[in-house]
Amino acid sequence: MNGSFLSKAVMVAIMCMLLMSCDSLSSIVPSQDAEQSGQVLQLVINDLGLEFPEGLNENRNPYVEEIKSRTKLDLQFILPLASVYEEKLNVYMSQVKRPDMLHVYNPVWLDRYMKAGELIALDDLLQEHGQALLSKIPKEAWQQVTYEGHIYAVPSLHEIKGVELMYARKDWLDRLGLDPPRTLDEYEEVIRAFKEDDPDGNGLQDTTGLILTENLGRSAPFFGAFGTQLDSWMVRDGRLEYGSLLPEAKEALAFFRRLYQKGLLDPEFPLNRHRNLESKVVNGYVGLFSAAWYDTRGMIAESKRRNPQAEWIVLDYPTGPNGANGVYSEELIRGYNVIPTGSKHAVEVIQLLNYIAGDGAETLKLGFKDQVWQMIDGKMVTNFEEHDKHLYRGIYQSLVNLQDAVLDKQRLDSLGDYHLYDNLKYIEGHLIPNAFKGMPTPSMGKLAMKPTELYERFVRIIVGVDSLDAFDQIVKEWMDSGGSEVTREVNAWYRQQQWTNPK
Template identity: 60%
Template sequence: MERKRFNCRMIVRIIALLMVAATVPSCSEWEKLGEPLPTSQSRVAISMVINDLGMTFPDGSDENDNPYINYIKERTGLDLRVNIPPQEVYEEKLNVIMASGNLPDLIHTFNPVWFDEYVKKGAFTPLDDYINEYGQDLKKFIPEEAWDRMRYDGKIYGIPSLTDVQGIELMYVRKDWLDVLGKQPPRTLEEYYEVMRAFAKEDPDRNGLNDTMGLILLEDMGRTAPFFGAFGVQLNSWVARDGKLVNGSTLPETKQALAFLAKLYREGLIDPEFPLNRNNAFIEKIENGKVGMFSATWYDTRGPIAASKKKDPKAEWIPLEYPVGPEGHSGVYNKDLIRGYNVVPVGKKHPEEVVKLLNFIVGEGRETLKLGFEGEIWSMENGKMVTDFEEHDKHLYRGIYQSLVDVIDPVMAKARLDSLGDFHLYDNLQMIEQNLIKNEFFGIPTPAMSKYAGHLEELESIFTQIVMGIVSLDKFDSFVEEWYREGGAEVTAEVNQWYEARLSAGGGR
């Protein structure tokens, strides 16, 4: 049976790739896509391959005809032609396009390995001169740290899109349950343990049933970051120890965190079904009032927490300080600074127009593309921004264009998030950003990473087994040995080559 299923998947993938190859525009088709409209004979034609981010267009609109792309065309004077490959085969299509020679003027990718591979092949145009002349807003809003990661041999080969959210997780707790049990919001790891125990054992909802849990987790050790942070580590995040970078998953502190979580599981304080908790099940248990505490995403106040309150008006959720471990550590993982890469293939006639386009998106056009049209999506009332949720959701597709060059803008972010309702979204992000445990490796994935990453992540499945007590805590030591033996040593060596080169050169590649 397994062989048949595998073959079916392969057949589907082959068909998809054939469809991708069939849809790559020929040279003449690219020219047709770029032919000026009869009413805009003087416009420069710019073709672009970008990602739809899973967004959909309202009826009657598509990627080349909607109010936001028309707004960009009008303000830039460019005749834009957008090609959006299917998400499931996006990278394969980029490879087909690069091999075909029928190249667009602009390509956007989220994959640093793809960017690195084609830069080294000499496939992209260096953009320094164009950025200096036409990219003043790009230079203003994108920090040097990000530009540094676009450089190869001193030249810039891509324009980055930044991650505007630096972290994801923070702890939330049912304050009404704390009040019922006479407990204060916990701060230390030991206080967290005591609160979880009370939530699981002392009937905080006062229904007379043994149906509440102290803590809920996701499958594959999801939503555990604050508890590893209490021991000063994060899974798969690189930390400096004795002048070298070491993977957090292999450190003794990770073993200590697993021991703490195993204790919670053994005493019945964690949802016993957590290894089966996919996102929908996870959310449902929170909504249904079975959970007293969990590591939330910064936007869960609009999701399961809001749904919990709607279902039970007595449910009161508040954020907590991150649990502080025995050595005083606390915090969660950070997101990488760079989210995406914009490149211009070698030989294209108008790299300056691509830079002008991206400069417009990050500068003059940023407010409209980020927030939507004023007066239609949002308006100012008594000095505050107010959003029409229905229109906001209907026009989310504008992010397809805006995210080509996203930047960090705290003022706009606060106004936008506050306008979405009293969900403390901006406050949540501020709390997270003040408690990040930085990943010290932020380069392009190394060759060994690309080769071994999948297998090394599979080895970490033993963490769930340790927490559940299926295998003993001592198995962590054999995991570390296996991790290094089966590719981790090679990955670590390459990461430290990058680290040493950065320290000695002060940046760049």
């Protein structure tokens, strides 16, 4: 999904010395003492790009000790290298002795092993040992991990519902005598002015009108102005259609193509990665872009530090000719906890996950009270030095991430006056949901033309290498490469949902 890039793109390298012991195949074989006691839970998890403070590692730190103390469980966490994470999951599943739990991100992987009978059904275990899980994870999420009437994974949720919203330099708007744009036409005029009318007043034409990133990143509000989103399924005339290939997507490409031809779209956008975007924002070359909700605490804050005159404001989403606006919604689930067949500690795994969702939720999400944070006059106050030292706790908390509006507001507000919670609430009011919420269909894994190839073809249209009408050929090729079968399967799912969940 276009909206899934956040949880996959921010992975960074971790310390090799920490990984050498946990990344070998022998690391999932317990010690002789552990084998005799029969109590060690072996859990394969992802490091999320987070590093441990000096002297600590995934099995020796205060949060693991807290979990062990509270649950009375003996835990062994295994952190494969992020670059080969899914490959390692397959290796572990091929072994005679498997870990007791794997945390996976790819629904296709889950679907494969679930249908192959390689995962334990969790229904009875959840009823007996997982009441916090059952009460805090919504029914919709459980439906997405159910196969032939049985639950095969404990889902971990995205705590946010959307990512992108428009931000602009108000000081630039004021200097040029422009009002904040609302319609797509008004946006185009502001983009032109920010490129051509010297908005920073330095006498040079060194500013950018609109900036995107590779694979059409940060483009969601403009596709939304035409009523669609990339890599999402839209309801059209009672059936689901792939949003990337709707006529509305062609209209969005025509808009970007026009901007590019006029020199108003950053010419480097096909190669822009996040660090390029950040550099151009903080150095004052960009005055309008689709920001992530947390950029106010990152690149926008740094822009203000470097130039105290920089004043950034939220804009209304661009509204297109038919009144449409909005951005993609994040998938409800971001990860899955599964128990391979053969595990003798399925009960303990559910007990652990239930603790993370229940009694341990606050500590793992916020950090230790009176160390990382404290309540002062009814308001949560964060010790930022300790906060940064304790970020690694997210490795464990993310196993069962939940949506808790009250706790999330307290936490985000405690991080400073960056409008983080307000940004999220604004985005939530303008989401264009993905109408397909099922497990991957059989043909999805066989589809020859992947989303990234579509984006590459779309970029060729924008920059003028291919004509706008090449879009119609792309649609045909996608359908011929397996897309027609995927569309049939997606609509079979949709009809089933309509029948089983009538409004």
